[in-house]
Amino acid sequence: MEDITMKNPQILLARRPQGAPVPEDFRLVESPMPEPGEGEVLVRHRFLSLDPYQRGRMDDAKSYAAPVALGGVMECQAVGQVAASRDSRFREGDWVLGGFGWQGFSVRPGKALIPIDPAEAPPSTALGVLGMPGLTAWVGLEDIGQPKAGETLVVSAASGAVGQVAGQLGKLRGARVVGIAGGAAKGAFVRDTLGFDAAIDHRGDLDAQLDAACPAGIDVYWENVGGEVQAAVFPRLNDFGRMVMCGMIAQYNTAAGAAATGAMPGPNLGPVVRKRLRIQGFIVSDTGWRRYGAFRAEMLGHLREGRLHWKEDVAQGLAAAPQAFIGMLAGRNFGKQVVAVE
Ligand SMILES: NC(=O)c1ccc[n+]([C@@H]2O[C@H](COP(=O)([O-])OP(=O)(O)OC[C@H]3O[C@@H](n4cnc5c(N)ncnc54)[C@H](OP(=O)(O)O)[C@@H]3O)[C@@H](O)[C@H]2O)c1
Known part of the structure; x- marks a missing residue:
């Protein structure tokens, strides 16, 4: 169980970028640790996925998905481990995938989580080659x-x-x-x-x-x-x-x-x-x-037969996410860009 006096670090959309995003478009804040209700799970994020589509979510423009609200947590998929569970399907330490956002922790309904088996492949691959x-x-x-x-x-x-x-x-x-x-x-x-x-x-x-x-x-x-x-x-x-x-x-x-x-x-x-x-x-x-099983x-x-390789570019720490994202849009990433949340 996480220490409930701990804070939840979050990266918010501070303003909508004009052209290429700059660090001032993001804001790092510390929010109270969320607590899971009945049927919910507290997830400690381990790896965040940075993807080009997140640039589109920063604009308030017509698209196939709604933009991130100003002051809202930046969106992303992430993998993490269950820190506290009020859903009998999940136990502390289980690895899960979900749309958790650029933050250290989140609370989600158990039914919104996808379990990951770390014995099959390193968990971060659920954001890249297997994701x-x-x-x-x-x-x-x-x-x-x-x-x-x-x-x-x-x-x-x-x-x-x-x-x-x-x-x-x-x-x-x-x-x-x-x-x-x-x-x-x-x-x-x-x-x-x-x-x-x-x-x-x-x-x-x-x-x-x-x-x-x-x-x-x-x-x-x-x-x-x-x-x-x-x-x-x-x-x-x-x-x-x-x-x-x-x-x-x-x-x-x-x-x-x-x-x-x-x-x-x-x-x-x-x-x-x-x-x-x-x-x-x-x-x-x-x-x-819908076709994820066949994929x-x-x-x-x-992967088992050694026919497929993958490369990740791992930025260290949540605070590094904005620069890593800016760098990815400019081609400075080498492989799938993820952030290891410390
Ligand atoms: N349709 C979908 O459902 C879907 C889903 C996922 C991703 N995508 C799209 O797939 C593309 C790749 O995404 P990804 O996640 O795999 O990102 P990525 O390739 O890991 O990273 C972005 C890469 O784009 C290249 N790039 C950036 N600006 C460029 C420029 N001006 N000219 C040439 N190359 C440039 C850079 O590589 P170099 O250093 O080699 O130039 C950079 O490393 C993106 O367009 C993304 O939006 C679409």
Whole structure:
């Protein structure tokens, strides 16, 4: 049982960012420790998940999900351990996953918690390779990308949480996989550890590198980034090519302003008809969690057999979350960004 005189550290949305978030957009406070009522559980958070979608929640703009209220706790999924339970299904020390937010502790109804078995895989993987980002990669490839043996799959933000899984699953489905990542270290990881066929640095000459790495054109493009990367990939799509529109992080800090002025850049869509391209967006929560069992069964099989690798970038301490989040949006994370709550 936690000491009830302890405080609950929380990171709040202090103001809505203008462009890229800055530390002043967040505020660290200490609130009273919440107490579980009947059927509820007090969870001590161990790892928080930082994800690009949280940038969208900071804006008061129309989206598929409601924004975080000003002064509200920043949203995220997290894994933690039960600190006190008034639900007979959970005991102190049990590992659980939930939408707990950027804070040290939270109280949730037992029925809202997903149990985690730490014997199966390290608990933080429930936020990455075995969690929402991995599920995103799996769903997008199953439903839209559908890479076939011998086809070329290009993945942007390839060393990141979603990209590293999308590329490895593409390889396991027989595709030739090319990863686009920022810098030599990320490229080497994608090629040498994840086993992609080639890596491209988006800070270099994209056209020349894509020509060299994709001599037979591109059949499937996994879109995580948008902007200049998208502009370089799009003309190289083959007939019947597919674009899996997962995200466009290069535009997240400017999207609201650019959309308002009509200044958002984009490719000429003429070739979509001639090449019979399929361009489809999706949100993992549309169907993903209903199919979580099939995803997890496949992923655990790959992990057990050593066919799947993952990399996490762990920031230390709740207070480090804002800088880690700001850094992730600027490409300073190397692997799935999590925060170890101390
Ligand atoms: N549709 C869905 O349901 C769904 C679910 C989860 C995630 N997503 C999307 O998937 C994408 C990846 O998310 P993630 O969680 O896996 O993040 P991540 O890839 O782990 O981290 C973000 C990465 O984006 C890259 N990046 C940032 N700005 C860039 C720019 N201007 N140009 C090129 N690359 C840039 C950086 O990698 P480099 O250093 O390699 O550039 C950075 O490390 C995001 O767009 C996210 O919104 C969508």
